[in-house]
Amino acid sequence: MNFPSSTITDLFKIKYPIIQAGMIWVSGAKLASASANAGCLGILGAGSMKPDLLREQIKSAIRDTDRPLAVNIPLLYELAPEQIQVALDEGIKIFFTSAGSPKKFTTKLKDQGCTVVHVTSSPELALKCQDAGVDAVVAEGFEAGGHNGRDELTTMVLIPQVVDAVSIPVIAAGGIGDGRTMAAALALGASAVQMGTRFMMTGESSAHKNYKDLLVSTKSNSTQLSLKELVPVRLIKNHFFQLINKAEEAGASKEELIKILSKGRAKMGMFEGDLSEGELEAGQICGLINDLPSVADMVKGLLAEYQQTLSLFK
Ligand SMILES: Cc1cc2nc3c(=O)[nH]c(=O)nc-3n(C[C@H](O)[C@H](O)[C@H](O)COP(=O)(O)O)c2cc1C
Known part of the structure; x- marks a missing residue:
């Protein structure tokens, strides 16, 4: 399969440049391991988990996949330091931090040999993330589900500005849910896409x-x-x-x-x-999605549509 950049697939050692977003109450062990097994990066959403539950969920995800897994730590919750320690103890090496200063934990995590990605909603914050030493940024547009930036920058305008502002890889998020939107995000210069709502709308997510x-x-x-x-x-x-x-x-x-x-x-x-x-x-993007497939089927369909979209430009 043809992707414009291999920086993110190489960084995380994954097959496809697709990240299953960390989501409170939605991305537990079942979703993260299914996403990893489908060739994406699976992320456990630690924000809604007390440390003991997080430990149990990490162990369970590791039992169900031998592929790389990550943990998302929203820094606005007071349990963040404990959640980070639990994830480190359980051998997690990839951290997606969000909703706080990238300076807070990046050095500590890098010192422990981890890969760190921070979520940003503007080119200015993306630069601060780069200065803090992160390996990549998620640039998340106004369309996105969950917490959002105050600047209201949509994914279409945000991604090229972040790509121009920083020299580290950029992962596009917000409004990506099928092969067409994935192709568009990669055309804007992103090295990978992160999808939340699309992964929430699968059989394996723990949404009710x-x-x-x-x-x-x-x-x-x-x-x-x-x-x-x-x-x-x-x-x-x-x-x-x-x-x-x-x-x-x-x-x-x-x-x-x-x-x-x-x-x-x-x-x-x-x-x-x-x-x-x-x-x-x-x-x-929930308006565009009207099915609840398994993660494997969703990823397969999305990649087929991505290929089809690329063929329009041949
Ligand atoms: C139900 C839900 C919960 C979320 N929880 C988190 C979270 O805990 N931490 C975080 O960094 N982002 C969170 N997000 C944002 C996602 O990580 C992702 O960046 C976003 O969903 C991308 O936009 P999309 O929904 O259009 O794909 C959440 C999103 C949703 C839909």
Whole structure:
């Protein structure tokens, strides 16, 4: 198969330049090992796991694949240092850090012989990541599911600017969900793609069945960015979304917003399937996706479509 760059496949020793995104409540051992076995980089989303659970999930993923695995550590949670230690103890060598300063843990992880990737939403932050010594950056556009940058740069404009700004490899994320969008991202200069919503919509993700079924019927306008003042996050527009939006519009303080969120809303929605009161993170690409295949079938179909797209330019 023909890819414009092998920097990321060489860096992670994977077959395809496809990264299964780390996602709270969604990317556990089953998804990460299935993604690794399909030739992608599988990432365990540590953000929603207490250290003991993370340890168990890493062990389970390692049992199910002999391919490289990574862990995503969102730095906004206070358990981040413990999660990093657990992952190191269990032999993880690839870390995707996000939602915090790239300076915080990069040196420590590099000193332990790890490969470090940090998530960025602007060329300026990408430069800071490079200065902090990371091996690659994920450049994530405004379309993306989950937490998002405040600058509202879409993937189409973000990727070429980040590629021009840094000399390390760039992984494109946000709005990539099929072979056409993957080809577009690589044409913009990315060395690989990271997909969240597409991998969430597979049999192996741990999103609740109610949520997966809802995602199949979502449309192009089913999501919107919320919590812009606190931590911008792209959500499905359900009752919880209306609640938090109304509170923001009414001038709720950060503390009041945190109080609403701290009722375990993300777990309630994505993991337990309460589609009304729970927080439902998803990217704009959910409107394009209307199936729930296995990871292996999804990757196979995506690569066939990628090849077909390339043939348009011959
Ligand atoms: C349900 C969900 C949970 C996510 N959780 C995290 C997370 O814990 N850490 C993180 O760095 N990014 C998280 N993200 C963002 C993804 O890692 C990825 O960059 C993003 O989904 C890419 O955009 P896409 O959804 O359009 O593919 C999450 C995304 C989704 C959809």
